[in-house]
Amino acid sequence: xxxxxxxxxxxxxxxxxxxxxxxxxxxxxxxxxxxxxxxxxxxxxxxxxxxxxxxxxxxxxxxxxxxxxxxxxxxxxxxxxxxxxxxxxxxxxxxxxxxxxxxxxxxxxxxxxxxxxxxxxxxxxxxxxxxxxxxxxxxxxxxxxxxxxxxxxxxxxxxxxxxxxxxxxxxxxxxxxxxxxxxxxxxxxxxxxxxxxxxxxxxxxxxxxxxxxxxxxxxxxx
Amino acid sequence: xxxxxxxxxxxxxxxxxxxxxxxxxxxxxxxxxxxxxxxxxxxxxxxxxxxxxxxxxxxxxxxxxxxxxxxxxxxxxxxxxxxxxxxxxxxxxxxxxxxxxxxxxxxxxxxxxxxxxxxxxxxxxxxxxxxxxxxxxxxxxxxxxxxxxxxxxxxxxxxxxxxxxxxxxxxxxxxxxxxxxxxxxxxxxxxxxxxxxxxxxxxxxxxxxxx
Numbered sequence: 294x295x296x297x298x299x300x301x302x303x304x305x306x307x308x309x310x311x312x313x314x315x316x317x318x319x320x321x322x323x324x325x326x327x328x329x330x331x332x333x334x335x336x337x338x339x340x341x342x343x344x345x346x347x348x349x350x351x352x353x354x355x356x357x358x359x360x361x362x363x364x365x366x367x368x369x370x371x372x373x374x375x376x377x378x379x380x381x382x383x384x385x386x387x388x389x390x391x392x393x394x395x396x397x398x399x400x401x402x403x404x405x406x407x408x409x410x411x412x413x414x415x416x417x418x419x420x421x422x423x424x425x426x427x428x429x430x431x432x433x434x435x436x437x438x439x440x441x442x443x444x445x446x447x448x449x450x451x452x453x454x455x456x457x458x459x460x461x462x463x464x465x466x467x468x469x470x471x472x473x474x475x476x477x478x479x480x481x482x483x484x485x486x487x488x489x490x491x492x493x494x495x496x497x498x499x500x501x502x503x504x505x506x507x508x509x510x511x512x513x514x515x
Numbered sequence: 516x517x518x519x520x521x522x523x524x525x526x527x528x529x530x531x532x533x534x535x536x537x538x539x540x541x542x543x544x545x546x547x548x549x550x551x552x553x554x555x556x557x558x559x560x561x562x563x564x565x566x567x568x569x570x571x572x573x574x575x576x577x578x579x580x581x582x583x584x585x586x587x588x589x590x591x592x593x594x595x596x597x598x599x600x601x602x603x604x605x606x607x608x609x610x611x612x613x614x615x616x617x618x619x620x621x622x623x624x625x626x627x628x629x630x631x632x633x634x635x636x637x638x639x640x641x642x643x644x645x646x647x648x649x650x651x652x653x654x655x656x657x658x659x660x661x662x663x664x665x666x667x668x669x670x671x672x673x674x675x676x677x678x679x680x681x682x683x684x685x686x687x688x689x690x691x692x693x694x695x696x697x698x699x700x701x702x703x704x705x706x707x708x709x710x711x712x713x714x715x716x717x718x719x720x721x722x723x724x725x726x
Contacts, residue, residue, distance in 0.1 A: 300588045363707035364700060365666035368680055372700055375684075379693040404659075447656075453571075454663070460574035464673055471577055484585035491577050498572040506568075509617050 317473030336402025409440030541607025
């Protein structure tokens with residue numbers, strides 16, 4: 294037992310690693326603040342494009358979404374990060390992460406938006422148009438708010454995923470939380486730093502997870 | 516480049532193996548946990564909810580690194596293969612438990628009462644009445660979540676599991692060319708595009724829509 298605490302819950306080690314890991318946490322939050330809006334906006338664009346009448350717009354959107362959903366995010370990240378230099382473009386780890394994960398989450402948000410928009414009865418759109426609202430106005434003021442409310446649990450759930458996704462950035466040596474924890478682990482020869490990282494992730498995410506549970510249960514009731 | 520086809524192919528086999536293992540054990544465990552939760556034993560529920568919350572909150576890579584580097588300190592050394600399978604199965608179990616549970620509680624209590632009044636036991640009610648309805652409600656979120664989690668087998672590359680990404684990266688550094696990476700990406704698409712499309716078909720055919 295004593296050995297367990299010494300190895301995994303070593304307060305001294307955690308204290309030493311803390312400054313480095315707090316900086317990593319800051320980077321994690323900064324990444325999220327860029328990727329989430331990117332994903333939300335991109336997702337909305339993809340959703341709208343995938344619902345247009347002309348198939349020349351619809352099909353590429355579908356293909357794009359499906360490919361992005363089928364590729365693991367880590368693979369996409371490595372593709373962008375390692376592949377870009379071969380085309381002559383130098384890209385920093387930070388922007389590689391933002392681009393790769395922005396694209397990935399766009400496709401997921403896009404599917405969620407689509408499901409939400411689909412769930413609004415066509416009558417809403419017809420009624421909106423018949424009161425004189427233009428297509429865009431009907432979409433923005435009537436359809437979208439209702440759609441978002443319907444799929445709010447899924448949107449929150451996906452946002453949670455983005456926060457967890459940032460931990461993958463450690464693979465391309467971006468100094469976010471997990472990278473700092475791993476670095477500290479190898480410097481201090483003690484995996485307590487990983488436990489601390491896990492605790493910090495929980496601290497950020499648990500409130501979101503609880504909120505998500507409540508939203509999910511509310512939504513499933515018919 | 517042709518010589519790398521074998522490596523990538525072998526990586527595909529590993530990826531698919533881990534994927535299937537994760538799906539079967541994760542979903543089964545999630546179903547069992549959700550069913551146990553339906554028994555409404557307060558003490559057990561505390562543990563089930565804690566498990567589900569924790570494993571939905573941890574980034575999988577953190578848990579993988581923790582187990583891979585941490586367990587040797589306890590004298591247990593698991594191969595990367597097993598660590599990835601274990602972590603992803605637990606994460607999938609946590610998510611699917613919550614999804615199944617949301618489905619189970621949306622079944623009106625009248626169903627439970629009617630079943631017990633016809634003499635069905637708890638297990639029989641679950642098996643013949645509640646779960647068949649609940650599971651059909653849960654197919655869309657379940658397929659989405661399963662696909663998202665199985666793709667994390669790519670994380671195995673970080674701890675040396677010989678799956679697609681790892682093989683592609685080795686090939687890339689051996690050949691000094693990015694083509695193996697593209698081949699790896701295509702390999703993933705070959706595996707997962709059909710899965711994504713199949714998932715969508717499954718949704719259309721079997722899922723009951725929320726009203």
